[in-house]
Amino acid sequence: MMPKLFAAFLCLSMFGASAAVMAQEQAVKPAPQPAAAVASPQAQAAEQLEGARKNLARLTDQTKNANDDDSRLAELKVEVDAAAKQIISISVATRPRLDEIKARLTELGEPPAEGAPPEADVVGQERKRLLAERGEINALTGTAEDLSVQATKLSNGITATRRALFSNTLLKHTDINGSMVMDAIASLTLERQAFTRTVGSWLTFAWNFKRLQLLSALFLSLCAALVLLGCMRKLFFPLIHRELLSEEPGYITRLSVAFWSTMIPTFAMGAFAATSYFFLQVFKVLRPDIAPIISATLAVSVVLVFVSALSNAVLAPKQNTWRLVRVSDHGARLLAWSIFAMALVNVLDYVAGTISEVMGSPVVFTVVKSLIATIIIGLILMAMSLIKPIVPAGETLDGQGRPWPRAVKLLFVLTGVTLIIATLAGYVGLARFIATQIVITGAIVVTMYIGILTGKAVAKQNALADTVVGRYLEKRFGMEQVALDQTGLAAGLGIYMLVVLFFIPLIMLQWGFQIADIEAWAYRIFTDINIGSIKISIVGILAGILLFAGGYVVTRWFQRWLDGNVMARSRVDTGVRNSVKTGIGYLGIGLAGLIGISAAGFDLSNLALVAGALSLGVGFGLQNIVSNFVSGLILLVERPFKVGDWVVTGTTEGFVKRISVRATEIETFQRQTIMVPNSLFINASVGNWTHKNKLGRSDIPVTVSYSSAPRQVMDTLLQIAATHPLVLKNPEPQAVFTAFGDSTMTFELRVYLADIVNGNGVRNDLRLAIYERFKDEGLGAPFPKEELEPEPLPPGPESDAMALQAEAAGPAEITSSPVEAFKRSGTQRRPRRVTVDGAAEKD
Amino acid sequence: MKTFVSAWVLTVMMTLPAWSATVTNKDADAAVLVVVEGESRMEVAISAGGTESICPSGCFITTPSGDRIGLQGDETIEIHNGSAVVK
Numbered sequence: 002m003m004p005k006l007f008a009a010f011l012c013l014s015m016f017g018a019s020a021a022v023m024a025q026e027q028a029v030k031p032a033p034q035p036a037a038a039v040a041s042p043q044a045q046a047a048e049q050l051e052g053a054r055k056n057l058a059r060l061t062d063q064t065k066n067a068n069d070d071d072s073r074l075a076e077l078k079v080e081v082d083a084a085a086k087q088i089i090s091i092s093v094a095t096r097p098r099l100d101e102i103k104a105r106l107t108e109l110g111e112p113p114a115e116g117a118p119p120e121a122d123v124v125g126q127e128r129k130r131l132l133a134e135r136g137e138i139n140a141l142t143g144t145a146e147d148l149s150v151q152a153t154k155l156s157n158g159i160t161a162t163r164r165a166l167f168s169n170t171l172l173k174h175t176d177i178n179g180s181m182v183m184d185a186i187a188s189l190t191l192e193r194q195a196f197t198r199t200v201g202s203w204l205t206f207a208w209n210f211k212r213l214q215l216l217s218a219l220f221l222s223l224c225a226a227l228v229l230l231g232c233m234r235k236l237f238f239p240l241i242h243r244e245l246l247s248e249e250p251g252y253i254t255r256l257s258v259a260f261w262s263t264m265i266p267t268f269a270m271g272a273f274a275a276t277s278y279f280f281l282q283v284f285k286v287l288r289p290d291i292a293p294i295i296s297a298t299l300a301v302s303v304v305l306v307f308v309s310a311l312s313n314a315v316l317a318p319k320q321n322t323w324r325l326v327r328v329s330d331h332g333a334r335l336l337a338w339s340i341f342a343m344a345l346v347n348v349l350d351y352v353a354g355t356i357s358e359v360m361g362s363p364v365v366f367t368v369v370k371s372l373i374a375t376i377i378i379g380l381i382l383m384a385m386s387l388i389k390p391i392v393p394a395g396e397t398l399d400g401q402g403r404p405w406p407r408a409v410k411l412l413f414v415l416t417g418v419t420l421i422i423a424t425l426a427g428y429v430g431l432a433r434f435i436a437t438q439i440v441i442t443g444a445i446v447v448t449m450y451i452g453i454l455t456g457k458a459v460a461k462q463n464a465l466a467d468t469v470v471g472r473y474l475e476k477r478f479g480m481e482q483v484a485l486d487q488t489g490l491a492a493g494l495g496i497y498m499l500v501v502l503f504f505i506p507l508i509m510l511q512w513g514f515q516i517a518d519i520e521a522w523a524y525r526i527f528t529d530i531n532i533g534s535i536k537i538s539i540v541g542i543l544a545g546i547l548l549f550a551g552g553y554v555v556t557r558w559f560q561r562w563l564d565g566n567v568m569a570r571s572r573v574d575t576g577v578r579n580s581v582k583t584g585i586g587y588l589g590i591g592l593a594g595l596i597g598i599s600a601a602g603f604d605l606s607n608l609a610l611v612a613g614a615l616s617l618g619v620g621f622g623l624q625n626i627v628s629n630f631v632s633g634l635i636l637l638v639e640r641p642f643k644v645g646d647w648v649v650t651g652t653t654e655g656f657v658k659r660i661s662v663r664a665t666e667i668e669t670f671q672r673q674t675i676m677v678p679n680s681l682f683i684n685a686s687v688g689n690w691t692h693k694n695k696l697g698r699s700d701i702p703v704t705v706s707y708s709s710a711p712r713q714v715m716d717t718l719l720q721i722a723a724t725h726p727l728v729l730k731n732p733e734p735q736a737v738f739t740a741f742g743d744s745t746m747t748f749e750l751r752v753y754l755a756d757i758v759n760g761n762g763v764r765n766d767l768r769l770a771i772y773e774r775f776k777d778e779g780l781g782a783p784f785p786k787e788e789l790e791p792e793p794l795p796p797g798p799e800s801d802a803m804a805l806q807a808e809a810a811g812p813a814e815i816t817s818s819p820v821e822a823f824k825r826s827g828t829q830r831r832p833r834r835v836t837v838d839g840a841a842e843k844d
Numbered sequence: 845m846k847t848f849v850s851a852w853v854l855t856v857m858m859t860l861p862a863w864s865a866t867v868t869n870k871d872a873d874a875a876v877l878v879v880v881e882g883e884s885r886m887e888v889a890i891s892a893g894g895t896e897s898i899c900p901s902g903c904f905i906t907t908p909s910g911d912r913i914g915l916q917g918d919e920t921i922e923i924h925n926g927s928a929v930v931k
Contacts, residue, residue: 089915089916090914091914092904092914093915093916096913096914096930099911103911135911138912142904142912142913142914145904146880146904146914149880150880150883150885153883157883
């Protein structure tokens, strides 16, 4: 599973990289010159300019023809803008040649002044030729300039036309009077006849000559829709199934059921409409006069399904436990009906408009139809204000509701009245637009809102685990709580994305934007955002991030491979292994970062400037960080210690756990982790108990009274040391008479151990043995306890350890037996012992 | 931390490519360029040693030497002896 994923990721990142590179190349060289045409770039440029001129002329013609077609105009504008860009790039391509000419002309120098000796003929001719060529290029660029101005003018003209078109459609005024209504009624019969004739003849034609195609198109599209519906229902069953529950289902469940039970039928219906239109078109069943009517009918049925599915999902008139808004049963039913009626009237108006357009009926007829539709919608809105859907808190939903709050009621009435007044005053287009927006945009906004609420609810902590889907995932894939939570977050974000990416363009389409506009915007947002004079490309940045992630993964993989396969088998020292591994890690990440930054479009050459500016900052503020960083690199190369070594520096002592680039992690014997900045290891002396080997000396001071014979004491000590299995024979143990005290003699037993880490255990054993042997042999005499003034120990693990050891040594006899002195004063000559004691606790 | 962040932001801002053509006049006299951008044709005077940002989205310029040059909009141009050198 992992390797596949990895491979897929790699492919993707490669693809992203190559796409970015290609995009960059395209940006840099928009007009590549074929090798054959290098001889005369001017001719080629002239040819391209001629092509551009023709293209522009064609676009101008098309613009004139499509003066009242908004969507065509939007597409044309995109083409014109592209043409303008192309014209500039054609002239940019002539620039290198111009530079060459200029350079050569400078080399040739000025023509000789009058009276001066004439120059060589060859030079004069070359200069003439070059000047001619320069003039040619300048003329070409001049043409390009004119063309570019023309293209910009055309583009601006299209924008102006579209703006005028939009305001014309919306604010067109028609006089509503009796004669107009009469005209409309007269054309009604005509249109009905024409419609029946057209549809009848098409049906006859289709049935007689294209029966198979018609039926198969219908069959195929039905199949497609059914398969889609079936699959989605199966896939999303837990999401859209409304169980008959006695109690209210959870909020998320209700939300997501509402969202998906709106989306899924709409998608299925959309698929049916699209496929059936596609198949009818492919099988050539449609005729030009019938195609617009069919397409309008299919489109409005999708809208109708969407609106009714949505109102059904939100209001749930039949299952009040699933209702999203708190309204009474009766009110929900009435509201659902009125919304459906408004949508129906609206879509019928659109279909009727399309029919009139196709049949070539007079415009007044369309106007009158829209007028009637708008008045009906206005009346429905006013009637909706009379519904009593509000249920006070504490009452059941099946009871009698209360009327709307006054503000809502007023809003309904006012909107209805505005619609009716506007349409009667002659602004039918505006009224129709508002009516459509109320129904369709309203529905889309409500769906968006539900979608966003669903996303928010799903993304909440541990929200997914409580839902049907969460339980299913838990059961099916055995997902843990954390994984479920993360899935919930991802799902929530996914729903947000879906909602924003799908519905916002839909609303924009509603408001008269064309698909070409939205595409151009989306393209611009993803490729170049200009802030002042800075240009940001989201695609480039994403490609950069992707490349960095790819580089990171590759580095980690290479590190593991090198460490596990190559270095482990070639028996390389662990320190070297660690250094190489760390070094490769930093190198790889640095490289990946550089590649990512370059791919994201950052100019690294500017970095030099910044580095110069920052060096001052580094001198003051960042010098510690930089010095630690450099020290880390030195540590990696020099390797004064490796992971697992027992090191002492300053006040810190312990085992090295990890060497990273800024600080080194040291674990003390009390298991406290200390981060020691690397510069400390470089600037101060570092003690390493286990640098080359683990051999080390351990000392045990022994204090006896003057009544003992020193030689016997030393012999006994050596004998004791020789019997311990961990004490090395070579270098052999030593017993030394170190000091005369006031009432005691101090000896020291020095033993060498193969592994100094074991020191404390060994010392403990030896001390016990010394105590027992000395007691048996009557060596040493105790000095009174009051004379011994042990150095007070600070409370903590060490003093605890002392207490423990004292206990182990024997509770009562301590005063009447040889005593080991624990001298911890700074005057002692031997290495610090504190740590060795600490190590014992570790063991 | 604040210093760090501002240094970082500064770095990012500096490394971001500038996306309008930058014209620097290296001559001793002021140079007058004719810039055709979009529908408009305008004259831009650049004082001696001065730098000017023009046309972020592509344009044509006519240099004092009489040469016409098409610009993509991301070039750096220097004017030497009245003629433009595109870097």
